[in-house]
Amino acid sequence: MKVYYGPECLCHDPPHEILSGRLVPYLESPRRLELVKNTLSRSSSFVFLSPEQDWPHNLLSYVLAVHTEEYVDHLKTIYDDWVVDGVQVAVLPETFLHHRLRAPNSLDLSNLSPIARAGEEALSVHLRLHIAHQDHTFQAAIAAAQVVLTAARALADDHLAIPDRGTFALVRPPGHHAQDALCGGYCFLNNVAIAAKYLLQHRGCGSVAILDIDYHHGNGSRWMFRLPFCGYEPTRESAQQIFYEEPRVLYVSLHAADDYPYFTGSAGERGAGPGFGFNHNFPLAQKDATDDVYCGTLQQAADIIRQSGEIEYLIVSLGVDTYQEDPICGFLLTQRCYPRIGEIIASLGKPTLFVMEGGYHLETLGDNVASVLLGFEQ
Numbered sequence: 001m002k003v004y005y006g007p008e009c010l011c012h013d014p015p016h017e018i019l020s021g022r023l024v025p026y027l028e029s030p031r032r033l034e035l036v037k038n039t040l041s042r043s044s045s046f047v048f049l050s051p052e053q054d055w056p057h058n059l060l061s062y063v064l065a066v067h068t069e070e071y072v073d074h075l076k077t078i079y080d081d082w083v084v085d086g087v088q089v090a091v092l093p094e095t096f097l098h099h100r101l102r103a104p105n106s107l108d109l110s111n112l113s114p115i116a117r118a119g120e121e122a123l124s125v126h127l128r129l130h131i132a133h134q135d136h137t138f139q140a141a142i143a144a145a146q147v148v149l150t151a152a153r154a155l156a157d158d159h160l161a162i163p164d165r166g167t168f169a170l171v172r173p174p175g176h177h178a179q180d181a182l183c184g185g186y187c188f189l190n191n192v193a194i195a196a197k198y199l200l201q202h203r204g205c206g207s208v209a210i211l212d213i214d215y216h217h218g219n220g221s222r223w224m225f226r227l228p229f230c231g232y233e234p235t236r237e238s239a240q241q242i243f244y245e246e247p248r249v250l251y252v253s254l255h256a257a258d259d260y261p262y263f264t265g266s267a268g269e270r271g272a273g274p275g276f277g278f279n280h281n282f283p284l285a286q287k288d289a290t291d292d293v294y295c296g297t298l299q300q301a302a303d304i305i306r307q308s309g310e311i312e313y314l315i316v317s318l319g320v321d322t323y324q325e326d327p328i329c330g331f332l333l334t335q336r337c338y339p340r341i342g343e344i345i346a347s348l349g350k351p352t353l354f355v356m357e358g359g360y361h362l363e364t365l366g367d368n369v370a371s372v373l374l375g376f377e378q
């Protein structure tokens with residue numbers, strides 16, 4: 001299997017985060033990527049490839065197909081603005097724009113202080129824009145987008161010659177919590193959404209499925225292509241375009257019903273308008289999620305994708321934070337489950353782009369990722 005990897009993904013390296021009321025070392029660390037890379041390197045089944053320096057030339061335009069310009073500018077500039085404001089440490093949003101807080105049109109959002117702006121663009125405190133020089137978070141997030149796009153391009157180029165093969169984009173920061181104009185849950189740019197848009201807009205693809213097996217609900221990926229879940233209207237024109245003009249992305253997710261990001265991911269979210277029926281959530285109670293229950297549910301999720309006959313590509317948000325010893329998650333999966341997950345995904349028979357998302361138990365992270373990919377290849 002081809003594995004795409006770029007060392008720039010390592011340069012986002014925040015010192016700590018807030019977890020359960022405590023300041024702890026940042027769990028989404030560069031070490032994660034190095035460990036997965038080292039494990040995969042020991043197997044002859046994986047071939048490592050780097051993205052080309054100059055492809056795509058207009059990388060930002062692929063990102064802007066998913067995220068708003070304002071938001072991308074924010075990611076680029078917030079650290080400098082924050083420092084100018086006199087706070088000489090990493091950006092950590094602290095005051096959030098709550099939907100009940102602000103009367104419509106009562107405030108000029110274009111003139112907010114950096115602290116307010118950080119809170120306006122973030123979903124929760126579980127991220128740090130740590131930028132040792134200037135723009136390391138943005139640089140890493142953009143590098144991840146480039147690696148994912150390169151992997152998607154290779155998959156699209158290859159699959160006519162070698163049907164049903166998989167490709168792996170080994171990236172961080174992860175992406176599936178990032179919405180069009182919101183970061184959170186360690187995510188800044190939505191890597192799978194950027195890949196899906198690329199396949200739809202540039203590779204003549206008519207329909208893509210995103211299968212999200214990270215432990216957490218991918219609120220961002222779902223949001224990109226479906227109408228908002230509880231009656232909020234998208235306020236930005238570009239977001240509206242994303243919602244209304246992409247009726248052919250099927251989003252299917254297995255995740256903890258009772259964990260982050262808490263306010264999304266119920267089975268009742270089915271999409272709306274032209275997207276109705278293209279969103280399927282499988283929330284599982286943490287204590288119920290054993291290997292057998294998980295694989296049974298994954299089979300149901302796979303059946304939905306199988307029954308949507310026109311899917312041309314499968315994009316997998318590959319999180320292994322479902323593992324029983326993950327430090328921030330509560331599922332009960334053992335290491336024996338991961339090859340089975342790979343086999344179920346392979347049974348769909350689609351050209352498949354795997355994209356790295358979560359997984360924080362460092363001792364098993366590499367092996368569990370490798371097991372999914374090797375299970376898929378068998």
Ligand code: SP5
Pocket residue numbers: 020126174175176177185186187214216259260319321328329330357358359
């Ligand atoms: C990509 C990804 O996996 N992001 C996850 C971000 C989760 N951050 C919030 C963690 C809150 C954990 N709460 C503790 C629950 C213990 N079961």
Ligand code: ZN
Pocket residue numbers: 214215216319321357358359
């Ligand atoms: Zn996760």
